[in-house]
Amino acid sequence: MAEAVAALRADGHEDWRTYGPLELPPILAAALEVFDEQGYHGTSVREIARRIGVTVPTLYYHFDNKQALLVELLMGSMRAVLGRCRDAAKDATDPVARFRALVECVVLYMAHRGPLAFLDTEIRSLEPDNRARYVGLRDELEAMLRHSVQDGVDLGAFTTPYPVDAARAVLTMCQGVVNWYRPQGPLTPATLAERYVAIALSTVGHRTRS
Template sequence: MAELVADLRADGHDDWRAYGPIVLPPILSASLDAFDEHGYHGTTVRDIARRVGVTVPALYYHYQNKQALLVELLLGSMNAVLGRCRSAVAEAGDHPVDRFSAIVECIVLYMANRAPLAFLDTETRSLEPDNRARYIGMRDELEAVVQTAVRDAVELGEFTTPYPVDAGRAVLTMAQAVAHWYRLDGPLSPKEIADRYVEIALASVGHRPKG
């Protein structure tokens, strides 16, 4: 199998805020389209092969089965957003409010710019147990980055929410939901949406800047 493309790698970016068009190999691109249109269980390997213009045996030469296609897309997408978030946190520095803002911005930008990949999270239930455990572990890592920033800011007295764990989870859920409704041809750019969501997220955790 060929090396994963940039859109499915943790190190596939130079600037965590910068995005080009989604670039996937033909088989993965066709799989993503088919899963989006028909769902994982409503998609057949034959349908994917037809979209690519190859025979079913040729497709199996590259991927063992339909589950392998879903795993590569889902885990690759999570790899990509985690990699960008790590870069965002590193750039933000030590202050937890800056880290929190950067994380929210990063997640929203990913959800808007990579909505088809991010929306595939709805197929987590279709992963086999071992694959689901791997994916959930990665998703837990993303939540931990958010929760750590919230906890640290609460300790500094800059976030005043009495429910830091719930607030952090709510912010993450809100940011991830952008993939469900955002369209690139809408009235706001991904950056404008991300800026708004940072403001909303800060309000959600009771941000109180220290003068």
Template sequence: MSSEPSRATVAPAQHWRSYGPLDLHPILLHAMEAFNEHGYHGTSVRDIATRVGVTVPALYYHYENKQALLTTLLETSMKDVLDRCRAAAAEAGDDPLSRFRGMVESIVLYMANRKGMAFLDTEIRSLEPENRARYVALRDYLQHMLLDTVRAGIREGAFTTPIPADAVRAILIMCQGVANWYRADGPLTAEEVAERHVLLSLGTVGYAGPRAED
């Protein structure tokens, strides 16, 4: 299992279900918007500087290059997900079923409420090898957290999937997809989307216990 990542660059969430305005340096905020609109390779440092209203040298004073902007955004995003997922698991206690529900809910709520940050995961291909390895380690840690919980649920008879690692990968892909399609002005709230994904995820791990009626 991966060693626990550092959380030094991310302020802990007051509560894992709570979301206020996105608190980013203006350069990072405009870089995020530009990357989402035009892609990493379709965005220049000058484009970002123009959005922020600063000169290119002023931008370089804060961030070494465009790669540093993308790396900072991706790592900040993943560390926030991890913080919230850990908080949800801690709140749930030792019961694997409760922990699983809370962890999946926390991930989906993040994807819906921070979709601009979460959508940047598609730019992992643009990371340089060292930065990519560091980011993948964070993603792997999240996967191991969820997998450990599913395996604990299997041992206690709550889950029946014979392929827990595959189930967890499928769940995380499904949850990540929320950032691609969710709209705040759509027919479902973030909480409703999270509730539905918890039910879908329970089916994926073979939970056969009582559920809320449709």
């Protein structure tokens, strides 16, 4: 299998806040489109091949099977958001700034990469080994947010008595953006992220120190 394209690599960005158009090879772009329309189990390899005008054997030359297409998209998407979140965290100077940056980063990804992010609902379609790999990456993302909340509590900046649950609630809230956000709506991704940072800070009981 060819190396993942820039849009699906952890280092496929110059600035974690900046997004260009999603650029995927034709086969992956078609697979993403059909998966979003028909679901993984409702999609046939023949339909993906038809969308881009190639034969089924040609598609199989690049990807072993339909599962390989789903894995490439899901794992690539998770690598991409993790890479941006790692950079966002590195830019932060304290736990509060790190928490704010991580929330902003996840919301921006959900808003800019909706079709990819929505594919997370197909985790149930992954074979056991592939699901374990994907969950491992997803757990790393949750751990980054959880550690920022705990560090904020230890610093006295966050007052939540339930840092683990608060972190999980914040991440779930941010990931839920993909279910309703539309680029043609009244909110820009940046405005949306700003609002979600404010909501997230309330969730963890942020206290401004005098």
